[in-house]
Amino acid sequence: MKLSTFILRRLALAVGVLLGLSILIFVISRVVPGDPVRLALGARAPQEVVDKISAEMHLDKSYPVQYAMWLKGVVQGDFGTSLYTRRSVSQDIRAFLPATLELAIYSGIIMTFFGILLGVLSVQKKNSWVDNIVRVISYLGVVTPAFIFAIIFVLLFGFYLDAFPISGRLAPGITAPPFITGMITIDSLLTGNFRAYFSALTHLFLPALSLAMAGLSQQARIARSSMSDNLQKDYILAHRAYGIQERKIMFKYLLKPSLIPTVSILGLDFAALLSNAFLVELVFNWPGISRYGVNAILRKDLNAVAAVVMILGVTFVVVNIVVDVVVAYLDPRIRMRRDRSSAL
């Protein structure tokens, strides 16, 4: 099968998945008890005001009608108004999603680079004290929730070492760059504002590291395991017999095929970063979509809940498609299997 056909097929399936997801979250959010309008307006708001806003949000209509109207709005890019922020959900998504994306990207970089590095190190020094330390770190990283790391880093790096800021995205007094992508590091580089760039990086470091720890540990373990398995393969023995340098064998012939399981998990890890970021965003007062989504759930902010879930759903779908493509690139056997099946 050609790559383009493969992608188109996956996208078509994705539409079905997202439609089902939208119905599910729509129903769940409306079935949960509680009047979100009354909660937002307070106990003393007159009933006519509650009724007015409920009508504006179409909450007085039947569920199928509400869903149809919501879907129509989504197709036009209108997710409705948030009871939490009192502005359009589209505006909120535009404001908060880049912050979480930025956090997830840097977490992903840390997770991937250091995870694989630790895995390689562990294999190179297999069964040595280095390997043992890396394995202990990996276990701790996997079992410890991200927010625990966040709190530890706040105290360690924020107070005792006073090395990094612990709140917000920029230092006071530094003007944010104009909104291009919404990611301050990228926007500041694009506009040449290096003060903002470095300030944003320092503010990103601790939350990104906190979020990356679990994935980093998992990557290290998987990379180690995968490389250990492939180390026993005949082609590695053949390379050694040819006299090829061990370093070259490790990084050229062993690492690439060993990355396949790593990359497969990486995709899911990256998508999970977006949804797991809530407590980290809370600790570091990071204005991201994860925190926005959880606050929306607690307040039964229906429009915001639906929008956030759909955004996360789209992210998972897109990331999985990308991962499949990357894995196919890494493993020629997959490409060959596809070509063979399309030829038949």
Place this chain on the structure above:
Amino acid sequence: MYRMKWVLVSLVLVVLIAFPLGCGPGEYEDDAAPPTDETLLDGPVYLRKTFSWPTQIDPAIGSDFSSSTAMTNLYDTLIYPTSDGAFEPHLAESWDISEDNLTYHFYLAEGVMFHDGTELTAEDVVFSFERLQAIGEGFAYIFKGRVSQVIAIDDYTVEFTLPQPFGPFLSTLTRLYIVNKDLVLANIQDGAHGEFGDYGTGFLNDNDAGSGAYKVKEFDVATLLVMEKFDDYFAFIDPMAPDIFEMIGTTEAATVRTSMMRRDLEISDQWQTLEAFQSLDGIEGVDIARWPDGGQLYLMMNTQKPPLDCVHARRALSYAFNYTSLVKDIYPGTEQARGPVSSVLPGWNANVFQFNYDLDKAQEEMALSKYAGQWDQYPIEYAWTAEVADLEKIALMTQAESQKIGLQVEIVSTPWMTMIDKAGSIETTPHIMSIWVAPHYGEAGSILEAKYHSSNSGTWEQTEWLLNDDIDAMLEQAMGTVDREERFAIYMDIQDMIVELAPTIFAYDNMERHAYQSYYVTWPQAANPIPVMGYNVVARFIQVDPVKRAELLGN
């Protein structure tokens, strides 16, 4: 070539990730050098405080604590409350009231400027009131049905006409924040209010149109409100008041504690746990400010649901409640409430009967009840708010104490959304619900009306379903009494009646607590708090000493 590629990739990643290690957090600028006394004294003086979020800065929308605080700093009102529950002139230099108590004239100070440089006039007052009523949210309910007309007599005279006398009217004006009519109208968008469109709600969601001592510098609706001092403010600003007031939307304990230790936070929020406050109190130069905020924790009993439809059963529970353990162990630093009104609210009855923990008296009451001997057939459902862990301790204590007198209490953890839903009807309201209620303006009538007038039944503020015609009549009489002393006398009679009926267990007067940097912050309102929500964190009165802050950082 291959090796070079990996070297380059690694170098790029190291630059992207590890470079910040060399940068450090900086102070107000990302300066890698450690701060010196001189650099710490440069730049604007900050006052930073954490809050529970979200914050609404539109005076016709916001009504919670953080919103009230923001609005009090960004906007002005006609009158200003004082710590003894009275009020003094503010935008209105003086006022007079007609003989029949139906017409009020307010005479505005001249030369009061909005943040955009235009003058505040009577038209802005009229517009602000009409806007608040048209939108109908926020504090609009306070004035609903109480004011029939507001007009501008001239540029500096506003006339309010009331349909009937309303005693607390002047107190309620602390909730009418004056907006810049011209600025709002210049920024209206499509909406449901005819020629007024959305009445500027879109614009005022992120911007201010006020005349207050501070104006919006930056507003991230999810996390942060930054306000800067308005140099042309018409009233007093302390010379050492901060240049910038930051309201930070987090209550995360680790973040608050670390920020306080680093002197990056001047005042904490009031939602920290007891243990967190004890820890904050241990930081050098930090103290805990505490004062009653006018609210109370109420255990509201559904007086329509057996067995609590019997006054003796309710009195039995009131005697069986362990008030001592509550204020000593669960909420140390608080005081047992005396009646339905907090002791700091003007109009509180200091002599109202107070229940004390007495199981013998509880048993006596139970013997008088029509349900005597049948208690096992009437289990009592006690709902506590799931999001507030400390309320479970009170629920468990109540359950244990009730068991001693033969009452079966089932405690149910209930999400807040469900609590609001359940409060909507007699049938769905549990026997007992434990909820904090705070006054909306600074006198006893605010609480009494919210909690015991029948028109407010079915809200989370009133789940007793008392539906008592006598109390309703007395409340209406009080509300119609303009003379303060006479009105307060009626309030006191109402409190006596309510305690006699025992529809509520009056647990404790809520204490508002904040950790603050007492070494370099002087906070006069903490020593003399005003019993109106949002009026105790007014930046123009708070002194921040950068020299002393630098001393602490130098140490």
